[in-house]
Amino acid sequence: MRKILFFVTLIVLSLVAAACPARAQGLLPNSFGGWSASGATQRLTAGAIEQSAGADASVFQEYGTEGAAQRSYAKGAKTASVTLYHLADPSAAYGLYTFLRSDALAPADIASFASASQNRALIVVGNLLIEVTAPRARPSDADLKNLAQYLAPQADTTPFPTIAQYLPAQNLVDGSEHYFVGPQALARVLPMGTDDWAGFAFSAEALTARYRLAEKQDAVLLLVSYPTQQIAAKEFDGMMRRFPIDPPGGAPAGQSVLYGKRISSMVALVVGAPGQDAANALLDQIRSDDQVTWNEPKQTYTDPSIGKMVVEAITGSGVIMLLAIVVGIGFGGLRVVVKYFLPGKVFDRENQIEILQLGIASKPIRAKDLY
Secondary structure, rough: HHHEEEHHHHHHHHHOOOOHHHHHHHHEEEEOOOOEEEEOEEEEEEHHHHHHHHHHHHHHHHHOEEEEEEEEEEEEOOHHHHEEEEEEOOHHHHHHHHHHHHOEEOOOOOOOOEEOOOOOOEEEEEOEEEEEOOOOOOOOOOHHHHHHHHHHHOOOOOOOOOOHOOOOOOOEEOOOOOEEEHHHHHHHOOOOOOOOOHHHHHHEEEEEEEEEEEEEEEEEEEEEEOOOHHHHHHHHHHHHOOOEEEOOOOOOOOOEEEEEEEEEEEEEEEEEEOOHHHHHHHHOOOOOOOOOOOOOOOOOOOOOOHHHHHHHHHHHHHHHHHHHHHHHHHHHEEEEEEHOOOOOOOOOOHHHHOOOOOOOOOOOOOOHHHH
Protein backbone atom coordinates (compact mmCIF):
# COMPACT_ATOMS: atom_id res chain seq x y z
CA MET A 1 0.00 0.00 0.00
CA ARG A 2 2.81 2.38 0.89
CA LYS A 3 4.53 1.69 -2.43
CA ILE A 4 1.32 2.50 -4.32
CA LEU A 5 0.93 5.80 -2.44
CA PHE A 6 4.57 6.65 -3.13
CA PHE A 7 4.20 6.12 -6.89
CA VAL A 8 0.91 8.03 -7.01
CA THR A 9 2.51 10.97 -5.20
CA LEU A 10 5.49 10.87 -7.58
CA ILE A 11 3.20 10.95 -10.62
CA VAL A 12 1.18 13.87 -9.24
CA LEU A 13 4.32 15.89 -8.52
CA SER A 14 5.61 15.21 -12.02
CA LEU A 15 2.35 16.41 -13.56
CA VAL A 16 2.39 19.57 -11.46
CA ALA A 17 6.00 20.31 -12.41
CA ALA A 18 5.15 19.96 -16.10
CA ALA A 19 1.88 21.88 -15.97
CA CYS A 20 3.23 25.32 -16.89
CA PRO A 21 5.40 24.21 -19.85
CA ALA A 22 2.59 21.98 -21.06
CA ARG A 23 0.23 24.94 -21.13
CA ALA A 24 2.61 26.79 -23.42
CA GLN A 25 3.05 23.70 -25.55
CA GLY A 26 -0.66 23.26 -26.09
CA LEU A 27 -1.19 26.86 -27.15
CA LEU A 28 0.74 26.74 -30.42
CA PRO A 29 -1.63 26.07 -33.34
CA ASN A 30 -1.12 23.64 -36.20
CA SER A 31 -1.44 26.52 -38.67
CA PHE A 32 -2.00 30.26 -38.86
CA GLY A 33 -2.35 32.70 -41.74
CA GLY A 34 -1.34 30.16 -44.40
CA TRP A 35 1.64 28.90 -42.36
CA SER A 36 1.54 25.20 -41.43
CA ALA A 37 3.49 23.42 -38.72
CA SER A 38 6.38 21.45 -40.20
CA GLY A 39 7.32 19.59 -37.04
CA ALA A 40 6.31 18.65 -33.54
CA THR A 41 6.28 21.14 -30.70
CA GLN A 42 9.44 21.20 -28.60
CA ARG A 43 8.79 21.85 -24.96
CA LEU A 44 11.23 23.97 -22.96
CA THR A 45 11.26 24.08 -19.18
CA ALA A 46 12.25 27.16 -17.20
CA GLY A 47 15.63 25.56 -16.50
CA ALA A 48 16.26 24.87 -20.17
CA ILE A 49 15.38 28.47 -21.06
CA GLU A 50 17.78 29.83 -18.47
CA GLN A 51 20.51 27.48 -19.67
CA SER A 52 20.12 28.61 -23.27
CA ALA A 53 19.94 32.28 -22.18
CA GLY A 54 23.50 32.15 -20.85
CA ALA A 55 24.42 35.44 -19.17
CA ASP A 56 20.79 36.55 -19.27
CA ALA A 57 19.53 33.53 -17.31
CA SER A 58 18.99 35.60 -14.16
CA VAL A 59 16.90 38.07 -16.17
CA PHE A 60 14.57 35.35 -17.50
CA GLN A 61 14.24 34.03 -13.96
CA GLU A 62 13.56 37.54 -12.61
CA TYR A 63 10.68 38.10 -15.03
CA GLY A 64 9.14 34.79 -13.95
CA THR A 65 9.47 32.71 -17.10
CA GLU A 66 7.49 29.54 -16.38
CA GLY A 67 8.14 27.66 -19.60
CA ALA A 68 8.20 27.89 -23.35
CA ALA A 69 7.45 25.99 -26.53
CA GLN A 70 9.03 26.08 -29.97
CA ARG A 71 7.57 25.01 -33.27
CA SER A 72 8.65 25.33 -36.89
CA TYR A 73 6.29 26.55 -39.59
CA ALA A 74 6.48 26.67 -43.37
CA LYS A 75 4.65 28.48 -46.16
CA GLY A 76 5.81 27.34 -49.53
CA ALA A 77 9.59 27.71 -49.62
CA LYS A 78 9.63 30.06 -46.62
CA THR A 79 10.23 28.80 -43.09
CA ALA A 80 9.96 30.38 -39.66
CA SER A 81 10.42 29.39 -36.04
CA VAL A 82 7.98 30.45 -33.33
CA THR A 83 8.94 30.48 -29.66
CA LEU A 84 6.14 31.01 -27.15
CA TYR A 85 7.21 32.12 -23.66
CA HIS A 86 4.74 31.63 -20.82
CA LEU A 87 5.27 34.20 -18.05
CA ALA A 88 3.70 34.87 -14.67
CA ASP A 89 1.56 37.86 -15.74
CA PRO A 90 1.27 40.50 -18.49
CA SER A 91 3.64 42.87 -16.65
CA ALA A 92 6.38 40.22 -16.77
CA ALA A 93 5.67 39.53 -20.44
CA TYR A 94 5.90 43.23 -21.26
CA GLY A 95 9.15 43.51 -19.27
CA LEU A 96 10.81 40.59 -21.07
CA TYR A 97 9.57 42.03 -24.37
CA THR A 98 11.34 45.34 -23.70
CA PHE A 99 14.48 43.46 -22.64
CA LEU A 100 14.65 41.32 -25.78
CA ARG A 101 13.71 44.18 -28.11
CA SER A 102 16.60 45.78 -29.98
CA ASP A 103 16.97 49.00 -31.94
CA ALA A 104 16.68 46.99 -35.16
CA LEU A 105 13.00 46.26 -34.41
CA ALA A 106 10.40 48.85 -35.36
CA PRO A 107 6.90 49.12 -33.89
CA ALA A 108 4.38 46.88 -35.65
CA ASP A 109 0.59 46.96 -35.73
CA ILE A 110 0.08 43.38 -34.57
CA ALA A 111 -0.91 43.56 -30.88
CA SER A 112 -0.81 45.99 -27.96
CA PHE A 113 2.98 45.65 -27.88
CA ALA A 114 4.78 44.37 -30.97
CA SER A 115 8.02 45.11 -32.81
CA ALA A 116 9.41 43.57 -35.94
CA SER A 117 12.17 43.64 -38.54
CA GLN A 118 12.51 41.79 -41.82
CA ASN A 119 13.33 38.44 -40.21
CA ARG A 120 12.33 38.80 -36.53
CA ALA A 121 9.27 39.80 -34.51
CA LEU A 122 8.32 40.13 -30.86
CA ILE A 123 4.65 40.14 -29.84
CA VAL A 124 3.02 40.40 -26.40
CA VAL A 125 -0.36 38.75 -25.89
CA GLY A 126 -1.36 38.98 -22.24
CA ASN A 127 1.15 36.94 -20.27
CA LEU A 128 2.47 35.31 -23.46
CA LEU A 129 5.50 36.54 -25.39
CA ILE A 130 5.87 35.37 -28.99
CA GLU A 131 9.27 35.48 -30.69
CA VAL A 132 9.30 34.77 -34.42
CA THR A 133 12.53 34.30 -36.36
CA ALA A 134 13.08 33.46 -40.01
CA PRO A 135 16.21 32.94 -42.11
CA ARG A 136 14.87 35.26 -44.81
CA ALA A 137 11.39 36.81 -44.67
CA ARG A 138 9.26 36.39 -41.54
CA PRO A 139 5.47 35.94 -41.64
CA SER A 140 3.62 39.11 -42.56
CA ASP A 141 1.99 41.38 -40.00
CA ALA A 142 -1.43 40.06 -41.05
CA ASP A 143 -0.31 36.46 -40.51
CA LEU A 144 1.17 37.28 -37.09
CA LYS A 145 -1.97 39.17 -36.14
CA ASN A 146 -3.90 36.00 -36.96
CA LEU A 147 -1.60 34.07 -34.59
CA ALA A 148 -2.01 36.69 -31.85
CA GLN A 149 -5.80 36.60 -32.17
CA TYR A 150 -5.72 32.81 -31.84
CA LEU A 151 -3.73 33.01 -28.61
CA ALA A 152 -5.60 35.97 -27.08
CA PRO A 153 -8.56 34.01 -25.59
CA GLN A 154 -6.11 31.72 -23.78
CA ALA A 155 -3.92 34.48 -22.33
CA ASP A 156 -4.13 36.33 -19.02
CA THR A 157 -6.23 39.50 -19.33
CA THR A 158 -4.69 41.33 -16.37
CA PRO A 159 -3.93 44.98 -17.33
CA PHE A 160 -0.45 45.92 -18.49
CA PRO A 161 1.65 48.29 -16.33
CA THR A 162 0.69 51.95 -16.62
CA ILE A 163 3.95 53.58 -15.53
CA ALA A 164 4.79 54.46 -19.15
CA GLN A 165 2.04 57.10 -19.18
CA TYR A 166 4.20 59.31 -16.95
CA LEU A 167 7.05 59.47 -19.47
CA PRO A 168 7.43 62.90 -21.10
CA ALA A 169 6.73 62.73 -24.83
CA GLN A 170 9.11 65.51 -25.87
CA ASN A 171 12.50 64.29 -27.20
CA LEU A 172 11.63 60.65 -26.39
CA VAL A 173 13.52 58.10 -28.51
CA ASP A 174 10.85 55.71 -29.82
CA GLY A 175 11.25 52.10 -28.79
CA SER A 176 13.79 52.85 -26.06
CA GLU A 177 11.53 51.96 -23.12
CA HIS A 178 12.55 49.14 -20.80
CA TYR A 179 10.33 47.87 -17.98
CA PHE A 180 11.82 46.21 -14.88
CA VAL A 181 10.56 44.20 -11.92
CA GLY A 182 13.97 43.42 -10.43
CA PRO A 183 17.58 44.61 -10.21
CA GLN A 184 19.18 42.12 -12.64
CA ALA A 185 17.46 43.41 -15.78
CA LEU A 186 17.90 47.01 -14.62
CA ALA A 187 21.66 46.48 -14.25
CA ARG A 188 21.85 45.35 -17.91
CA VAL A 189 20.39 48.64 -19.14
CA LEU A 190 21.56 50.99 -16.39
CA PRO A 191 24.83 49.68 -14.89
CA MET A 192 24.59 51.28 -11.44
CA GLY A 193 24.81 48.09 -9.37
CA THR A 194 23.32 44.60 -9.33
CA ASP A 195 21.95 44.87 -5.80
CA ASP A 196 18.42 46.07 -5.06
CA TRP A 197 19.26 49.76 -4.68
CA ALA A 198 15.99 50.78 -6.40
CA GLY A 199 13.77 49.05 -3.81
CA PHE A 200 12.14 46.27 -5.84
CA ALA A 201 11.70 44.36 -2.57
CA PHE A 202 8.99 46.90 -1.70
CA SER A 203 6.86 45.96 -4.77
CA ALA A 204 8.40 48.69 -6.90
CA GLU A 205 8.33 48.78 -10.70
CA ALA A 206 10.71 50.74 -12.90
CA LEU A 207 10.93 52.05 -16.44
CA THR A 208 13.79 53.60 -18.38
CA ALA A 209 13.72 55.54 -21.64
CA ARG A 210 16.24 57.49 -23.70
CA TYR A 211 15.84 61.19 -24.50
CA ARG A 212 17.67 63.28 -27.06
CA LEU A 213 18.54 66.30 -24.89
CA ALA A 214 21.41 67.58 -27.02
CA GLU A 215 22.77 66.98 -30.50
CA LYS A 216 24.12 63.42 -30.70
CA GLN A 217 23.84 63.04 -26.93
CA ASP A 218 21.18 60.96 -25.21
CA ALA A 219 20.22 60.86 -21.55
CA VAL A 220 18.41 58.05 -19.76
CA LEU A 221 15.39 58.77 -17.61
CA LEU A 222 14.62 56.24 -14.86
CA LEU A 223 11.17 56.19 -13.28
CA VAL A 224 10.61 54.04 -10.19
CA SER A 225 7.05 53.73 -8.88
CA TYR A 226 6.36 52.66 -5.27
CA PRO A 227 3.14 51.63 -3.51
CA THR A 228 3.20 54.65 -1.15
CA GLN A 229 4.78 58.08 -0.90
CA GLN A 230 6.50 57.09 2.35
CA ILE A 231 8.37 54.22 0.67
CA ALA A 232 9.33 56.52 -2.21
CA ALA A 233 10.73 59.13 0.19
CA LYS A 234 12.76 56.53 2.09
CA GLU A 235 14.21 54.94 -1.05
CA PHE A 236 15.06 58.33 -2.57
CA ASP A 237 16.98 59.25 0.59
CA GLY A 238 18.97 56.03 0.19
CA MET A 239 19.74 56.85 -3.45
CA MET A 240 20.95 60.32 -2.50
CA ARG A 241 23.35 58.84 0.04
CA ARG A 242 24.67 56.31 -2.49
CA PHE A 243 24.86 58.28 -5.74
CA PRO A 244 26.02 61.85 -6.52
CA ILE A 245 22.56 63.33 -7.15
CA ASP A 246 22.81 67.08 -7.76
CA PRO A 247 26.06 67.32 -5.74
CA PRO A 248 27.38 70.82 -5.01
CA GLY A 249 30.58 71.36 -6.95
CA GLY A 250 30.02 68.43 -9.30
CA ALA A 251 30.54 64.70 -9.00
CA PRO A 252 33.67 62.99 -7.65
CA ALA A 253 36.33 61.89 -10.13
CA GLY A 254 35.27 58.91 -12.22
CA GLN A 255 31.54 59.40 -11.57
CA SER A 256 28.91 61.12 -13.66
CA VAL A 257 26.40 63.52 -12.17
CA LEU A 258 22.86 62.30 -11.64
CA TYR A 259 19.83 64.52 -11.41
CA GLY A 260 16.65 63.45 -9.72
CA LYS A 261 13.64 64.24 -7.59
CA ARG A 262 10.68 62.56 -5.96
CA ILE A 263 7.25 63.11 -7.50
CA SER A 264 4.58 61.81 -5.11
CA SER A 265 5.06 58.00 -4.99
CA MET A 266 7.61 58.01 -7.85
CA VAL A 267 11.33 58.69 -8.00
CA ALA A 268 12.84 60.07 -11.22
CA LEU A 269 16.57 60.01 -12.07
CA VAL A 270 18.30 61.42 -15.17
CA VAL A 271 21.59 59.80 -16.15
CA GLY A 272 23.94 61.35 -18.72
CA ALA A 273 22.29 64.75 -19.04
CA PRO A 274 24.50 67.46 -20.64
CA GLY A 275 23.73 69.85 -17.79
CA GLN A 276 21.47 70.64 -14.85
CA ASP A 277 19.15 72.87 -16.87
CA ALA A 278 18.49 70.15 -19.45
CA ALA A 279 17.90 67.55 -16.74
CA ASN A 280 15.52 69.79 -14.79
CA ALA A 281 13.60 70.62 -17.96
CA LEU A 282 13.02 66.89 -18.45
CA LEU A 283 12.15 66.23 -14.81
CA ASP A 284 9.67 69.11 -14.73
CA GLN A 285 7.62 67.43 -17.47
CA ILE A 286 6.80 64.47 -15.24
CA ARG A 287 3.37 64.79 -13.68
CA SER A 288 1.76 62.45 -11.18
CA ASP A 289 -2.00 62.07 -10.90
CA ASP A 290 -1.89 60.88 -7.28
CA GLN A 291 -4.51 62.61 -5.18
CA VAL A 292 -4.98 62.58 -1.43
CA THR A 293 -8.63 62.81 -0.35
CA TRP A 294 -10.24 62.95 3.07
CA ASN A 295 -13.31 60.74 2.91
CA GLU A 296 -14.11 60.43 6.64
CA PRO A 297 -17.74 61.42 7.44
CA LYS A 298 -17.95 65.00 8.62
CA GLN A 299 -20.12 65.93 11.60
CA THR A 300 -21.02 69.38 12.92
CA TYR A 301 -22.66 70.07 16.31
CA THR A 302 -23.80 73.34 17.84
CA ASP A 303 -25.30 74.01 21.29
CA PRO A 304 -29.10 74.59 21.27
CA SER A 305 -30.52 77.96 22.33
CA ILE A 306 -31.64 78.57 25.94
CA GLY A 307 -35.29 78.76 24.88
CA LYS A 308 -35.09 75.37 23.18
CA MET A 309 -33.42 73.85 26.24
CA VAL A 310 -36.23 75.15 28.55
CA VAL A 311 -38.98 73.87 26.25
CA GLU A 312 -37.33 70.47 25.95
CA ALA A 313 -36.86 70.28 29.76
CA ILE A 314 -40.55 71.05 30.36
CA THR A 315 -41.58 68.58 27.68
CA GLY A 316 -39.37 65.88 29.17
CA SER A 317 -40.75 66.49 32.69
CA GLY A 318 -44.31 66.31 31.37
CA VAL A 319 -43.58 63.01 29.65
CA ILE A 320 -42.15 61.57 32.89
CA MET A 321 -45.18 62.75 34.89
CA LEU A 322 -47.59 61.33 32.34
CA LEU A 323 -45.73 58.02 32.42
CA ALA A 324 -45.96 57.93 36.22
CA ILE A 325 -49.72 58.56 36.10
CA VAL A 326 -50.26 55.86 33.50
CA VAL A 327 -48.19 53.32 35.45
CA GLY A 328 -49.99 54.19 38.69
CA ILE A 329 -53.44 53.84 37.16
CA GLY A 330 -52.41 50.63 35.52
CA PHE A 331 -51.12 49.11 38.75
CA GLY A 332 -54.21 50.23 40.69
CA GLY A 333 -56.54 48.92 38.02
CA LEU A 334 -54.74 45.58 37.98
CA ARG A 335 -55.09 45.33 41.77
CA VAL A 336 -58.85 46.03 41.61
CA VAL A 337 -59.39 43.47 38.85
CA VAL A 338 -57.42 40.78 40.74
CA LYS A 339 -59.30 41.43 43.96
CA TYR A 340 -62.62 41.26 42.11
CA PHE A 341 -61.97 37.98 40.29
CA LEU A 342 -59.65 36.34 42.89
CA PRO A 343 -60.81 37.56 46.28
CA GLY A 344 -58.55 36.54 49.16
CA LYS A 345 -56.13 34.61 46.92
CA VAL A 346 -53.61 37.23 45.87
CA PHE A 347 -54.38 40.20 48.08
CA ASP A 348 -56.18 40.38 51.49
CA ARG A 349 -54.54 37.23 52.88
CA GLU A 350 -54.02 38.42 56.44
CA ASN A 351 -54.54 34.92 57.89
CA GLN A 352 -51.67 33.53 55.76
CA ILE A 353 -49.15 36.24 56.54
CA GLU A 354 -47.10 36.47 59.73
CA ILE A 355 -45.33 39.69 60.57
CA LEU A 356 -42.36 39.75 62.94
CA GLN A 357 -42.36 42.95 65.00
CA LEU A 358 -39.79 44.45 67.37
CA GLY A 359 -42.49 46.05 69.50
CA ILE A 360 -40.94 49.51 69.50
CA ALA A 361 -44.08 51.11 68.11
CA SER A 362 -47.23 51.75 70.18
CA LYS A 363 -49.52 50.55 67.40
CA PRO A 364 -49.07 46.98 66.22
CA ILE A 365 -48.84 46.31 62.47
CA ARG A 366 -51.55 44.11 61.06
CA ALA A 367 -51.39 42.13 57.85
CA LYS A 368 -54.31 43.94 56.30
CA ASP A 369 -52.42 47.19 56.70
CA LEU A 370 -50.10 46.03 53.93
CA TYR A 371 -53.02 45.89 51.50
